[in-house]
Amino acid sequence: MILVTGGAGFIGANFVLDWLAAANEPVVNLDALTYAGNMENLASVQGDGRHVFVHGDICDRALIDRLLVEQRPRAIVHFAAESHVDRSIHGPAAFVRTNVEGTFTLLEAARAYWGALDGEARAAFRFLHVSTDEVYGSLGPQDPPFAETKAFEPNSPYSASKAASDHLVRAWHHTYGLPVLTTNCSNNYGPYQFPEKLIPLVIANALAGKPLPIYGDGMNVRDWLYVGDHCAAIREVLARGRLGETYNVGGWNEMPNIDIVRTICALLDELRPDPAGPHERLITYVQDRPGHDRRYAIDARKIERELGWRPAETFASGIRKTVAWYLANQDWVGHVQSGAYREWIDANYAARGARP
């Protein structure tokens, strides 16, 4: 079996569902259920004996030691993190705690467990760390996309904490020989994404007739990857990645934010027309994110060359599936838009001159 951390969040939950469908190997899922963790994401595997959920914190060393000894996983796939850049600007402490201290705690527990394994089990063990392209910093319009050799230049508290965790993972391999793998992926989108992130926020606000907040001039560029393609990439890296290596994962799909928002508006005009007029009328330019990285782009040739992974979805196919999923799962959206979500929306957008 494998141990997944953060498997009640957006990518982690997609990974657990995908894993159980594709690999048919049991999963122990350790998640602290912060505001971003949601058991509803795992409703379809409730009662499935192959999925064991453990409510706990990756900073809790005693709990992790106990889990490893009791469950004896052959691999750890580490998603748990504080993941939202805007929240890291409002409150960086939680990011240092979970992303740095939590990863450190997990590495130390993994090192002790792996060190006590024998022969085959020791050789087969893997620690896969899920990270982000944001560790590389920001690109100018003509710069080549991020390769794995690009120096780290993180610019937000979130990306700095993820970069720190990547460095720890690297060092635990170099110094202690821990069999690690790291993936650095671009912006994911798809089912179960918490509506604080651009794509689900825009879908939810557009359906409610609320403003669609665009930071700055809307020309910041991200590379977008459908979450199912990210899950498939992680499976490949876990199965055949070279130890100690990092693999960039991306969709070859750079787009400015304003184009993302216009695409969603056009899809909603087609799938759920609003009698009040085209959804684009709701676009509202608001104050920019402090230190807002201008452009990310991923050179994904290494994972393609070494492991044969390529994204299956185009942006056109992935965003259509995603909008359709949110339309079909309005109850899920309604449940996560709790009191705590409202407080975040007020804190983040009131000072920007818009209150979606």
Ligand code: NAD
């Ligand atoms: P998310 O915020 O949706 O989910 C994070 C999960 O981690 C939640 O279920 C939360 O409860 C859990 N968690 C948080 N702190 C914890 C702790 N101390 N102990 C145990 N569990 C804890 O995040 P996501 O978007 O699914 O991202 C997952 C991982 O992928 C993160 O490491 C993130 O940095 C990375 N990543 C995300 C993206 C993206 O576009 N979302 C892209 C590249 C990499």
Ligand code: DAU
């Ligand atoms: O690049 C990978 C990263 O992508 C992950 O590591 C992070 O966990 C994930 O949250 C994401 O970070 P971003 O900051 O790129 O995602 P977000 O959805 O917050 O914003 C995407 C872009 O849209 C960014 O340029 C900021 C902009 N934006 C965002 C929000 C929430 C807006 O213009 N308006 C908004 O209301």
